[in-house]
Amino acid sequence: MTTSDNISGCLAEHDPNALPVTAAREVVRRFVEPVTTIERVALRAALGRVLAQDIVSPIDVPAHDNAAMDGYAFAGACLAQPAGIPDAADAAGAASLSLSLEVVGEALAGHPFAGTLAAGQCVRIMTGAPMPADCDTVVPQEFVTRSGARIAFDARRITTGANRRRIGEDLARGRPALFFGRIVRASDLGLMASLGIAEVAVRRRLRVAYFSTGDELRSVGEPLEAGCVYDSNRHTLFAMLSRLNVEPLDLGIVRDEPAALDAALREAAQAADVVLTSGGISVGEADFTRGTLASLGDIAFWQLAMRPGRPLAFGRIGAQGGATSKRATLFFGLPGNPVAVMVTFYQIVREALLMMSGAHASAPLQFAATCSEPIKKRAGRTEYQRGIATRAADGRWQVAPTRSQGSAVLSAMSEANCFIVLEHDQADLAAGSSVDIVPFEGLI
Incomplete structure (x- = not known):
């Protein structure tokens, strides 16, 4: 209108x-x-501002396949060729299927392994390091027994592709990362920084x-x-x-x-x-x-x-x-x-x-709590009483009105930690009744 x-x-x-x-x-x-x-502001100045445009990822995140944990990277095809070793039995007496691989290098975050691997070889790898060529699986270091340049582990504990993060798994190049109308939060600032974005379009x-x-x-x-x-x-x-x-x-x-x-x-x-x-x-x-x-x-x-x-x-x-x-x-x-x-x-x-401000406004968080004492309420108007919400031993929320509900008693607002929302048609409530509360945290 x-x-x-x-x-x-x-x-x-x-x-x-x-x-x-x-x-x-x-x-x-x-x-x-x-x-x-619309204004363009430096990334840090965008905190709390309203996005005027979608933030589209200019890169893949992650930018390459990488290790999800510390361990050893290898070709998952090796898992189809383990050898049964009778003297390494599990609690049920069944022989474990042990896979032995030769360690031929190391891959660190920022220092990828540049060589190639032959069948039966692996690379020591750290979390976040790029996966070497021809490797698609990581066995966690705690699963491995190492002796010199060789490792051995139970192949039944790993599946092909395990512990690998794929290129673009978080965000693919060209896909929206954040949408217009969003109020920029701390996590959003970090997300945009991870995309290399230095300036942001925001509403004035x-x-x-x-x-x-x-x-x-x-x-x-x-x-x-x-x-x-x-x-x-x-x-x-x-x-x-x-x-x-x-x-x-x-x-x-x-x-x-x-x-x-x-x-x-x-x-x-x-x-x-x-x-x-x-x-x-x-x-x-x-x-x-x-x-x-x-x-x-x-x-x-x-x-x-x-x-x-x-x-x-x-x-x-x-x-x-x-x-x-x-x-x-x-x-x-x-x-x-x-x-x-x-x-x-x-x-x-x-x-x-x-x-x-151009923001997609969402209603404040509201959830149910139990009245710990009676609440007087006249039907025909919506009331927002000041309440003190606590968590009972059983984990459920309970709430009691503050000592005063006078509209001039500002100290009651400082004492309270929530609004007790009493809807238009509600009347007096007995102790034990369910009511909705709106926490002050994040609102006030």
Whole structure:
């Protein structure tokens, strides 16, 4: 859907005053447009960036047949000609089929054996060394008895082709190694280095502007007057945005004045692809964000059937019927309470930012756990309670809510290690019930 489409048209089947979380995500997805600018960066600078093109292997990996372990390389055809030696019997009394080979050289990683082998000959070989010509099998060194220049081993323990890695077995020349839309991880960096790739095509970093609203807010380092609080939201937003490797633009604190808010939103929309605010979305007398946004663009929804995070606005600045910006910029108006800011970011905003960055966004890891105590829940809204998950003696996961579930108690987020996901239609849960949890590790 293009930015010229009417965003409110997506809501015909829903009540925008209490939109279910799943419906809100669907609406947001319809208006996400990935950035199109492509940059070429040095390999190490690609970590955390989004691939703009497939990475196609320019070489075979491995580049040659090589040994999978230390041992002796030989032609597997020799295995068909062992001799039975009666005095080398196994536990059942059967004669072992001993194969004796002459050692005529050595192959090391980076120092291949360059000669040729005759029938009945072998080469001492180390892991990763290229297989000599006419050799296709490696017998591990622990299977072998060596005497001088000869080795002997039980031929029944080896099959032709054993312990050999084939050319192109990991990656064949011309085959994709990584696909566009992937967020480059540490293993990917190593993989591309193994292919000799020095530069990578990536999407440009998404620009996200954010600010807090409220006359009561003070920045860290300023004096704290009576009735005022320090602004924590900009710091958690900075951290969450940095984890997504976007370009964060901190616009500070905006006072509860319509003119100041209007100017801040216009500035943010001009500078960024996405604008995030915290506070000013509820129905309070001094909460101007919703009204100001309506004059600058479109609003899709402003309340969700969600806890914490009911007051959450989504829309566009400079969209149809609006305003002054040269292009439509997506806007998320997050609640003011610090826990609600984090919950709404991870449940609604995170996926949108990943998709706009050009990434193939996947849902965070989620798995089942058993409640170790009762959980109170009202049906008709999705709840994301803060939980502490532990592993029981039987290996199963169990979870308990943190001591406080208040949306202003940020210490509970630091205490917790997971979200307890309570779906829209769920009600109170008894101890022993199964719930889904989303671990913080790798997410927060």
